[in-house]
Amino acid sequence: MPQADDPHTARVGDTLPPFVRKTGFHNWNRYAAVNYEFVPIHMDDDAGRAAGYPSAFGMGNLQWAYLHNLLRGWLGDTGRITRLSVQFRAANVKGQTVAARGEVTAVRDEPEGRVLELKVWTEADHGQTLAPGRASVLIDPRP
């Protein structure tokens, strides 16, 4: 699939430059500190195992932030996120490299600007989908 460099000219099927981070306690502890999310399953391997997972695992809210980072990084000053939804389907366990990705699924012109619909998701190593979702962004008219 072609990568869409400019949101103004994006077409259906274009993909976004991914947002990628290796994840573990360094990321999760920082996020816990700013979101007051000091939850044992995100801080303690024993608590993660007790909940049915192989280790402690990352916050869904941080996956959520990574999807925003993906869209913001691509949009720059050309527009804004108007809607975003996600389902947390699999745990982001320690040591995984997580990539937030997106693909344009629809383009339409509205009075306030061009609306792009996107399929977005986070995935771990080997392409395992962690959190699939949908986004709408509004592209400002060119000055």
Add this chain to the structure above:
Amino acid sequence: MSKSYVSEAMREAVGRRLRLQVSYPVSESDIRKWALAVYYPRAPPQEFIDPDYARGRRWGGIVAPQEFNPFNWVCACSEGIEPPAQADAPDRTEIMLGIEPPHLHFQLNGGLETEYGEPMRPGDVITSISRLAGYYEREGRLGRMLFTLTEDIWTNQRGEFVKRTLSTGIRY
């Protein structure tokens, strides 16, 4: 089929307000720390850090990342029953409603659905009103699971719409 986790009291509570919260004014420092955490280990975009740089960008100044939470740690005002301090306490919702909870052991974040309006800027005071939007149940890998839907609407000090979030909590 095992017994439903959703009691009559829980069913009757759907639509009720959980909590009203008012934030302290959003600060540039809060926004910087948030951006540093969600972009770690790389540096966040300068528009979240440097007010001079942000002045020349789309929003004409620093705005918070859309997913920023101004209610963390402490808020200026809260109405409603205080939830347990632990964020993933499984009985949190029913405790806030003052009804008997289903006493499950674990709670996970199942998903989020958000519509965005005005951005949050330094100095903004955000009001959140959350409601119980519904319950449903499904069989999952870890047995019967209870899904709880919560709606949260945020407005700023001018009464402008900031965002509406429908969140899904999963308990088992």
